[in-house]
Amino acid sequence: MTMTSREVAKVAALAADDKKAADILLLDLTGLSDVCDYFLICTAQNNPQLDAIVDEVRQKVSANCGIKPLSSEGRGTASWVLIDYGSLVVHVFKPEARDYFRLERLWGEAPRVDLGLEGALSEPAAPGPVAG
Template identity: 40%
Template sequence: MEETKQLVETITDGIQDKKGQDIVIADLQKIDGAIAKYFVICQGQSPTQVEAIAESIGDKVREHLHEKPVNVAGLGTDQWIAIDFVDVMVHVFLPEVRKFYDLENLWEDAQLTKIPNIA
């Protein structure tokens, strides 16, 4: 369990390193049939920033925890990149795509933690 929390913290660091914004951590552990223990959702202001955030997450996790994602989807379109670390799913969006899919409210029973933006 501690490893999963460490993974979430490392992912959050990777997002903040590239100035990703509006980070929300959704705790899905009490939800039956959830595909992961946590969702980490954030956004970048441009396709370039979305890709940079995704790369930063991968680099940080590899560097600090010696883990790699089992899958990464959306690279190349850079509107929504999903990074699958099995227990933790990361979603990096452009703002309008994030608003459209509204993942935070899709899992309304999840406990949501909002991380303040770094100025």
């Protein structure tokens, strides 16, 4: 059975969530990019967590979807690891790298896919009154 790129993205998002990734965000790039259909973006607080998230995503996508990455970049001491599955590109950032590259702003016109995960980002919160 062949899974859609969106289904593969959800498997990857669940794997990241299992390792307590923060600010998990799935951007739908269909119609906006010729490179891929989805960006999965998440944050790891430190190198051990970053490695754990990357390992879990690779293992769960392989086991549940039967696919291996076309390439992976940034492993080691990097603050950003990219896992390329073709139609899905997974970005695991440390906080400072995510703040610097701001992919969600760069691709601000891309619809956000609701993942229904505890660590997932919902729509950006509108500024509201400050509670006092």
